[in-house]
Amino acid sequence: MQLRTARLVLRRAVPSDLAAFHAILSSPRAMRYWSTLPHQSMAVTEAWFEQQFFSGDPARDEWVIAQDDKVVGNIGIWNMPEFGFILHPDAWGRGIGTEAATAFLRYAFATHPIDGITADVDPRNAASLALLRKLGFVETGRAEHTFLVGSEWCDSVYLMLPRAA
Numbered sequence: 001m002q003l004r005t006a007r008l009v010l011r012r013a014v015p016s017d018l019a020a021f022h023a024i025l026s027s028p029r030a031m032r033y034w035s036t037l038p039h040q041s042m043a044v045t046e047a048w049f050e051q052q053f054f055s056g057d058p059a060r061d062e063w064v065i066a067q068d069d070k071v072v073g074n075i076g077i078w079n080m081p082e083f084g085f086i087l088h089p090d091a092w093g094r095g096i097g098t099e100a101a102t103a104f105l106r107y108a109f110a111t112h113p114i115d116g117i118t119a120d121v122d123p124r125n126a127a128s129l130a131l132l133r134k135l136g137f138v139e140t141g142r143a144e145h146t147f148l149v150g151s152e153w154c155d156s157v158y159l160m161l162p163r164a165a
Helices: 013-027 041-053 095-110 125-133
Strands: 002-004 009-010 061-069 068-081 082-087 116-121 138-149 150-163
Touching: 002 095, 009 095, 013 041, 013 068, 013 082, 061 095, 068 095, 082 095, 095 116, 095 125, 116 125, 125 150
Parallel strands: 082 116
Antiparallel strands: 002 009, 009 061, 061 068, 068 082, 116 150, 138 150
């Protein structure tokens, strides 16, 4: 199964996507507001890749974002109903996140019997917060010191997109 937009293909992962994900997940820029440090080795990315895409966990629904047959990111629900995404920095600022999220969220509500989709975002991640708000997510709360990433405590903004009536 694939989800297609004007510029993107959202599809399931295949083993040959691993190197592209390592390029994203080892990037300090891409991982700045992620819940873990940048991946220091391919072995770390291999373990993430297996868990993310091939674990068989029914609480996951993860997709690859590809543009022109090149992997540019990941989008999906990693812990039903919590939504997340990451893009390679080369894909930032071009509307790819909005385009991919719009397609994915439409699919998710059509596929999963959930009342809403949630997100947990570092409050310093202004770009992700702006994207989620543009998609209709509303803030439901905040918390301090929710993730210890390396030696840095990070906070959380919690958001929700309710199912349309």
